[in-house]
Amino acid sequence: MARVKALALLISAKYLHMNRFLTFICFLLLTSISFSSIAQIDFANLKEEQIYRKGNKYNTWALTLGYGPVTYYVDVIDYTVFPKSDWKFGPTIMLSKQFNRPWGLDAQFMMADMYGQKNTRYFKGDLLDFSLNVTFSINQLVLFGPIKDKWDIYGKIGFGLTYFRSKQYRLTEGSYTNPDGTIELLHPGDVLKVKHVYDYNFGYPDAYGWDREDYLAVGYERSGVGAPDSKTDRKNEIVIPFGVGVKYRINKNFDIGSEVMLRNLNADNLDVNLTGADNDGYMYTSFNLTYKIGRKNKRHAVWTYKDFNMEYKRLRQNDPLAIRLDSIRSEIKYLAAQDSLAGDTTTIYTESIIYQEGISESVFFDFDKSDITKRSERTLAKLARVMKSNEQIRIRIVGYCDERGSEAYNLALSKRRCMSVLNTMVNQFKIPADRFQIDPRGESEMLSDTKKLQPYGLHLVNRRVDMFVIVE
Structure with a gap:
């Protein structure tokens, strides 16, 4: 009964420290996601090299x-989380x-x-x-670009x-050696002794292939001439690594960072202790320097941002209203080639069949916002330049919202957006x-019906102000 209780305690302890580290890795992952969620990305001011475009070349x-x-x-360790001493380090x-x-x-x-000790023995x-x-x-995946x-x-x-x-040794009091100065390796019978009816003791069960006089060694001769110092083929086991890491971009050539990886084995003999309750594992924490191979004038792909313009064009292909609008734009371009109201490189087109007015420019807004962004300022600057070159042009400012919010609130919000455009121009x-x-x-004329077109409907295109040339 005592032996059963001891085995139960061993199993409980083993699962306890493994579960703690699984929790630790999950905590790191959740912390990373939380950190990502509070970071802000100004997509309006990205440079061309920062945007990942299909067909472009990146390192x-x-x-x-x-x-x-x-x-x-x-099994042969005297700690649960971190070693108290005898830390081991390695390169990668x-x-x-x-x-x-x-x-x-x-x-x-x-x-x-490798090293670990417990009670009267240790392995290395x-x-x-x-x-x-x-x-x-x-x-x-969360923010569509680097933080x-x-x-x-x-x-x-x-x-x-x-x-x-690895080999397993006896840990004598205050020393790793016997009184005569020799290092004593353990035998199977020294680790686990079971009393049988035949009145003899043995360690690991015969199914493990260990004799009572073998040395506890893996990758070395266990018995015979040269044992236990003669090396044999290394023991190999399957390992499943998983973890998280972080990188800091120094420049286009170099990154620094760190990662924490928990590596679980499919066996329980890393410490030559085959009576353990769970498979072995180890955690590797590395501090890294990364050299990004490739052309020095190009970015590495992981340091680029999602191309929302490309995504927007792809989604428009499934929007019947967008297809109709594109057809109208093609007709307008033909008319504009005959009679343009533009100067320089900016053209304001006229069209009188549907709106009785020409489509000139559109600016877009964040959810529940009426602030003019820097990108929108550039759009309005182009329109202002054309209006200054032709003082006969008058503009209708038409504001819209997406369907989230009450009808009255959205109507007021669309008015605030119109006034923001007007105030900027004036x-x-x-x-x-x-x-x-x-x-x-308000929400009366949505360009993209997000309810009918789920999940391809875009709220962004509904949060906009269109500016049309008024045809007298």
Whole structure:
């Protein structure tokens, strides 16, 4: 009964510390997502090189060197979270390929020494770890680009193999050696003794293939001539790595960063202790320097932003109203070639069949906002230049909202948006107010019906002000 209780306690302790670290990794992941969610991206002021456009060339390869501590979670350890002493460190090298903004693949190699002690024994050895990992940028998936153009938070999950050698020793009081100075390796019978009816003791069950006189060693001869110092082939086990990391962009060539990876094995013999209650594992925390391979004048794909203009064009193909509008625009362009009201490179087209007015420009607004953005200011500046070159032009300012909110509230919001455009044209660009008419229409005429076109309907195109040339 005592033996059963002891085994139950061992199982409980093993699952406890593994679950703590699974919780720890989940906490890191949730923290990364939370950090991403509060970051603001000014898409209106992005440079051309920052936008990921289909067909453009970007740097996609990178080489990373790293170094950091390795924490082992096996049976022969005297800690639950972090070692109290005898920390082990190891280097790593990664070759990465980025397929698009969020998704990539890396091949990783790392190596480290191993050590752990518990009660009267300890183990030591070394390992080589090879893995292939899928990487995904969390902020690219959540925010569609790097955070503040400097930070990238990512997750990794993969598959690999660990090749290791290790031995288990007796830990004598105050020393790793016997009184005569020799180091004593353990035998199976020294670790777990079971009393049988035949009145002899043995350690690991025969099914493990261990004799009572074998040394507890993996990757070395366990018995016979040269044991236990003669090396044999390393033991290999499947490893499943997963974790999170963060990168900081120094420039187009270099990044620095850190990642935390928990690597779980499919076996329980990393410490040569085959009677454990759960599979072994280890956590590798590395501090990294990344060199982005490729042309020096191009960005790496992971440091670019989503092209919303391309997405908008794709979604318009499924919008019947947009298709009709594009057809009207084609006719207007033909008419404009015959009789243009424009100067320089900006053209205000006239059309009298449907609106009795010419479509000139549109500006868009954030949800529940009426502020003029910098991009919208540039649009209004083009219109102001044309109006100054032709003082006969008068403009109708027509404001719209999406359907979220009450009808009365949306009508008032569309009026505020019209007034924001009017005030900008009058106060900033000095166009007389009597050359404008405002026409707030609320949610009455949506360009994209987000209810009928779910999930392809776009709220953004409904939050706008259109400016038309008034035809007398």
